[in-house]
Amino acid sequence: MLTTVEDATGAFIRKFEQMVELDAADIRAIRALAFTAGTIRSGQHLVREGDVVETCWLLLGGYACRQKTSRNGNRQIVSFHMTGDLLDLQHLMLPVADHSIQAITDLSVACVSTAALRALARERPAIGEGFWRDTLIDASIYREWVLNIGQRDAKSRIAHMLCEFAVRREAAGLGAPERFDLPMTQQQIADATGLTPVHVNRMLQTLGAEGVIERDGRRVAIVDWERMRRVADFEPAYLHLAA
Amino acid sequence: MLTTVEDATGAFIRKFEQMVELDAADIRAIRALAFTAGTIRSGQHLVREGDVVETCWLLLGGYACRQKTSRNGNRQIVSFHMTGDLLDLQHLMLPVADHSIQAITDLSVACVSTAALRALARERPAIGEGFWRDTLIDASIYREWVLNIGQRDAKSRIAHMLCEFAVRREAAGLGAPERFDLPMTQQQIADATGLTPVHVNRMLQTLGAEGVIERDGRRVAIVDWERMRRVADFEPAYLHLAA
DNA sequence: CGTAGGTTTGACTGATCTCAAGTTTGGTGG
DNA sequence: CCACCAAACTTGAGATCAGTCAAACCTACG
Numbered sequence: 001m002l003t004t005v006e007d008a009t010g011a012f013i014r015k016f017e018q019m020v021e022l023d024a025a026d027i028r029a030i031r032a033l034a035f036t037a038g039t040i041r042s043g044q045h046l047v048r049e050g051d052v053v054e055t056c057w058l059l060l061g062g063y064a065c066r067q068k069t070s071r072n073g074n075r076q077i078v079s080f081h082m083t084g085d086l087l088d089l090q091h092l093m094l095p096v097a098d099h100s101i102q103a104i105t106d107l108s109v110a111c112v113s114t115a116a117l118r119a120l121a122r123e124r125p126a127i128g129e130g131f132w133r134d135t136l137i138d139a140s141i142y143r144e145w146v147l148n149i150g151q152r153d154a155k156s157r158i159a160h161m162l163c164e165f166a167v168r169r170e171a172a173g174l175g176a177p178e179r180f181d182l183p184m185t186q187q188q189i190a191d192a193t194g195l196t197p198v199h200v201n202r203m204l205q206t207l208g209a210e211g212v213i214e215r216d217g218r219r220v221a222i223v224d225w226e227r228m229r230r231v232a233d234f235e236p237a238y239l240h241l242a243a
Numbered sequence: 244m245l246t247t248v249e250d251a252t253g254a255f256i257r258k259f260e261q262m263v264e265l266d267a268a269d270i271r272a273i274r275a276l277a278f279t280a281g282t283i284r285s286g287q288h289l290v291r292e293g294d295v296v297e298t299c300w301l302l303l304g305g306y307a308c309r310q311k312t313s314r315n316g317n318r319q320i321v322s323f324h325m326t327g328d329l330l331d332l333q334h335l336m337l338p339v340a341d342h343s344i345q346a347i348t349d350l351s352v353a354c355v356s357t358a359a360l361r362a363l364a365r366e367r368p369a370i371g372e373g374f375w376r377d378t379l380i381d382a383s384i385y386r387e388w389v390l391n392i393g394q395r396d397a398k399s400r401i402a403h404m405l406c407e408f409a410v411r412r413e414a415a416g417l418g419a420p421e422r423f424d425l426p427m428t429q430q431q432i433a434d435a436t437g438l439t440p441v442h443v444n445r446m447l448q449t450l451g452a453e454g455v456i457e458r459d460g461r462r463v464a465i466v467d468w469e470r471m472r473r474v475a476d477f478e479p480a481y482l483h484l485a486a
Numbered sequence: 487c488g489t490a491g492g493t494t495t496g497a498c499t500g501a502t503c504t505c506a507a508g509t510t511t512g513g514t515g516g
Numbered sequence: 517c518c519a520c521c522a523a524a525c526t527t528g529a530g531a532t533c534a535g536t537c538a539a540a541c542c543t544a545c546g
Binding site for chain 1 (some may be wrong): 526534537543
């Protein structure tokens with residue numbers, strides 16, 4: 001896993017070069033950022049609902065999720081995050097967190113003050129636009145999740161979540177989408193799809209029995225991508241991956 | 244209903260003054276925008292999924308919704324919009340629409356090119372930050388909807404939607420939150436909450452029978468706001484209304 | 487090995503959906 | 517002003533997908 005400040009700077013630059021045109025001055029400004037590298041244990045919270053957030057986490061390795069809790073204690077995971085994701089850009093403009101961020105595996109992270117990023121966004125408009133664009137893609141993904149949870153049945157919902165995970169994983173440079181290790185438990189899949197873990201388990205078995213996926217522990221192989229896409233009703237346009 | 248370009252400019256300035264500090268130059272730049280005023284009939288689409296969007300709609304009167312459609316034709320409404328809302332800010336950075344926008348009542352609107360707003364955001368950083376902040380609040384609302392649809396039962400879901408509508412309506416200066424006319428049909432409430440219209444109808448009756456709301460046609464009165472808030476599990480922090 | 491967390495299974499329950507038939511409402515043209 | 521029509525709302529009965537509860541089985545790790 002990456003753990004140094006140089007790694008953080010490099011990851012940051014790579015991410016935003018895919019999204020907007022950076023000139024030499026932009027890159028110099030990013031290199032000047034004061035990152036602090038560190039690690040976080042699985043299960044720990046990076047942000048808690050209600051916190052006033054003054055630092056921004058860059059994920060260098062591992063998986064995290066955003067979640068909200070209803071009064072009666074039910075947890076809803078609203079997104080998963082992976083290597084390269086900037087977790088707190090919205091807190092540059094909305095300092096009070098309306099959700100928590102939790103590590104679902106051990107994490108390698110870098111940390112930088114929101115004030116520094118806010119200043120960077122003002123001074124280097126290309127970077128500011130990159131930040132905005134990044135949060136707009138998050139919003140597009142939330143819209144798709146609303147559709148997924150609101151309209152699709154349990155099997156499609158889970159299949160859709162797996163497709164999204166596979167495609168984003170690939171886009172983040174973490175390997176081919178046909179075969180991968182799931183970092184999340186079935187309980188977490190349930191919390192992300194609005195189902196119970198028992199039902200997630202049964203639906204995963206169904207997807208296996210139908211020959212769409214193969215499973216071995218947490219390892220998942222999408223055997224028939226075209227059929228998987230149909231079962232999931234998955235159209236990746238909402239991820240806005242093509243710049 | 245407001246219908247002139249001056250109205251549009253005024254509405255725009257009022258909205259962003261609540262959100263960020265605008266100086267005289269900012270306000271001059273907004274006044275220089277080339278708005279076109281117009282009206283839209285209920286049911287018409289302002290944007291369709293897949294469109295390349297080059298104009299931005301400002302809602303001066305009436306109600307609209309954002310929606311996405313699953314392969315089998317099910318519609319999910321992902322947000323409602325009302326007077327003062329800027330409907331297409333995300334298209335400044337993501338030109339291809341990943342969702343549709345439809346009028347749910349007759350609308351009075353103003354229209355301005357996304358290129359002009361993009362230039363404005365670059366030249367006047369305070370306005371750019373206002374745009375960003377606005378879209379971040381949208382994203383926060385989507386997160387709450389994911390929680391609402393994923394974790395709450397039918398009665399709470401509908402109650403939550405009504406609370407949000409009431410509070411946003413008040414914040415938009417459209418009147419007190421205790422009594423209002425719903426612009427949407429029960430079918431549209433169903434599409435927004437991931438329920439069937441039949442079940443929405445029954446739950447509205449239940450809320451009425453329990454004495455939490457009173458209904459007369461589309462007119463709704465929240466009789467007991469405290470109890471309503473509890474039933475809905477409604478915590479307005481996610482609306483980020485306090486600047 | 488022992489233990490805790492994660493996964494799997496079975497039997498039963500229930501919230502929400504489906505289908506189908508009224509009933510009411512609001513707008514329109516005569 | 518009334519009659520008509522379409523859309524919206526309401527009601528009932530029966531079906532089903534997903535939830536609940538409880539137990540057993542893995543498996544990774546100390």
